[in-house]
Amino acid sequence: MANVSVIGAGSWGLALARRLCKNGHDVTVWSHREEGVRELREQHENRSKLPGVILPEEIQYTSSLEQAIVGKDLCVLAVPSVYTRSTAEQMKPFVTDGQIIVSVAKGIEESTLMIQTDIISQVLPQVNAAVLSGPSHAEEVGRDIPTTVVAGAADRETAEYIQNLFMSESFRVYTSPDMLGIELGGALKNVIALAAGVADGLGCGDNTKAALITRGIAEMSRLGVAMGGHIETFNGLTGIGDLIVTCSSRHSRNRKAGYLIGQGRTMQEAMDEVQMVVEGVYSARAARILAVKYGIDMPIVNEVNKVLFENKTAREAMADLMLRDKKIEHPELPWKK
Ligand SMILES: NC(=O)C1=CN([C@@H]2O[C@H](COP(=O)(O)OP(=O)(O)OC[C@H]3O[C@@H](n4cnc5c(N)ncnc54)[C@H](OP(=O)(O)O)[C@@H]3O)[C@@H](O)[C@H]2O)C=CC1
Numbered sequence: 483m484a485n486v487s488v489i490g491a492g493s494w495g496l497a498l499a500r501r502l503c504k505n506g507h508d509v510t511v512w513s514h515r516e517e518g519v520r521e522l523r524e525q526h527e528n529r530s531k532l533p534g535v536i537l538p539e540e541i542q543y544t545s546s547l548e549q550a551i552v553g554k555d556l557c558v559l560a561v562p563s564v565y566t567r568s569t570a571e572q573m574k575p576f577v578t579d580g581q582i583i584v585s586v587a588k589g590i591e592e593s594t595l596m597i598q599t600d601i602i603s604q605v606l607p608q609v610n611a612a613v614l615s616g617p618s619h620a621e622e623v624g625r626d627i628p629t630t631v632v633a634g635a636a637d638r639e640t641a642e643y644i645q646n647l648f649m650s651e652s653f654r655v656y657t658s659p660d661m662l663g664i665e666l667g668g669a670l671k672n673v674i675a676l677a678a679g680v681a682d683g684l685g686c687g688d689n690t691k692a693a694l695i696t697r698g699i700a701e702m703s704r705l706g707v708a709m710g711g712h713i714e715t716f717n718g719l720t721g722i723g724d725l726i727v728t729c730s731s732r733h734s735r736n737r738k739a740g741y742l743i744g745q746g747r748t749m750q751e752a753m754d755e756v757q758m759v760v761e762g763v764y765s766a767r768a769a770r771i772l773a774v775k776y777g778i779d780m781p782i783v784n785e786v787n788k789v790l791f792e793n794k795t796a797r798e799a800m801a802d803l804m805l806r807d808k809k810i811e812h813p814e815l816p817w818k819k
């Protein structure tokens with residue numbers, strides 16, 4: 483059994499801490515707030531972020547990064563992506579050579595366009611940065627609802643170590659060497675899920691949702707492959723799999739925020755109402771910059787940006803998507819005549 487920690491006490495960090503503890507590992511959870519630590523010690527539950535999921539009494543809580551990192555076989559980094567860099571900076575004095583840091587946040591850093599494991603490796607070059615991602619809402623993982631995810635690492639041994647640590651009857655873990663593809667899928671699907679939510683908010687239907695998912699994965703794959711990710715990854719759990727769940731689930735914060743925007747709220751009003759992290763809002767701008775940089779057509783990402791940041795109405799964005807230039811679905815396919 484391993485001695486592990488989860489850095490970040492939001493819904494995802496706690497669902498994973500519970501999984502690791504139930505798998506028999508010693509688990510310490512770090513929260514950035516002393517008050518949060520006190521509540522978790524007393525209540526064994528985060529009533530605002532993951533209500534109804536009671537955490538095992540064996541889990542330890544701390545607000546000291548030193549306690550959360552020193553001597554741990556593996557640390558899961560589960561803070562929202564905008565805090566990954568600052569948290570990694572604070573972790574610097576305590577990490578050791580080769581220590582495994584598993585990133586579970588889904589986001590592209592706006593100022594640098596970097597994925598999470600690259601940020602971790604830049605700030606903490608001595609660690610072994612890996613990723614765990616897939617279609618996995620905390621509300622369901624916290625209730626042992628069967629879920630599948632992918633552990634990505636630079637070497638097979640590390641990926642299999644993570645797989646063994648997390649794997650259970652309700653949590654199936656695959657391995658993959660394509661860390662870039664995994665992370666781009668996880669970040670970009672949030673932007674498309676905002677669009678799916680907007681469509682729901684406008685009162686659109688299942689046809690619209692299927693269209694956004696299908697054309698959304700086409701955009702994600704085009705960009706992801708141009709950046710060096712593998713098409714197989716976008717066709718797998720961390721690409722289309724995560725896109726489907728995020729665009730359809732009642733648990734998705736991105737879909738929910740999009741829904742509120744489709745109903746007429748501003749981006750800020752929607753984020754305030756969701757009260758949890760809406761990662762797609764941060765990755766939307768990064769995705770648009772990357773699309774320009776790599777010369778990739780990303781019409782859904784573009785319209786999401788216009789609605790979020792340029793006061794375009796959701797209805798106008800939908801109409802513009804429907805009536806943009808006529809296209810062939812798969813231009814690479816030959817015509818018979
Ligand atoms: N929830 C899910 O189902 C899944 C989430 N993810 C990803 O996991 C990541 C974490 O999200 P999630 O757990 O859902 O987020 P939540 O919205 O549930 O919680 C956010 C957490 O971040 C903490 N926080 C706020 N400010 C800081 C800071 N400056 N430094 C460190 N921590 C801070 C909050 O603490 P406090 O409230 O005490 O201020 C809170 O614990 C995201 O990238 C998300 O995309 C991935 C898969 C599934």
Ligand SMILES: O=C(CO)COP(=O)(O)O
Nearest residue numbers: 616617618619734735736
């Ligand atoms: O990544 C997730 C599920 O796989 C969580 O999505 P939301 O952040 O939209 O809730």
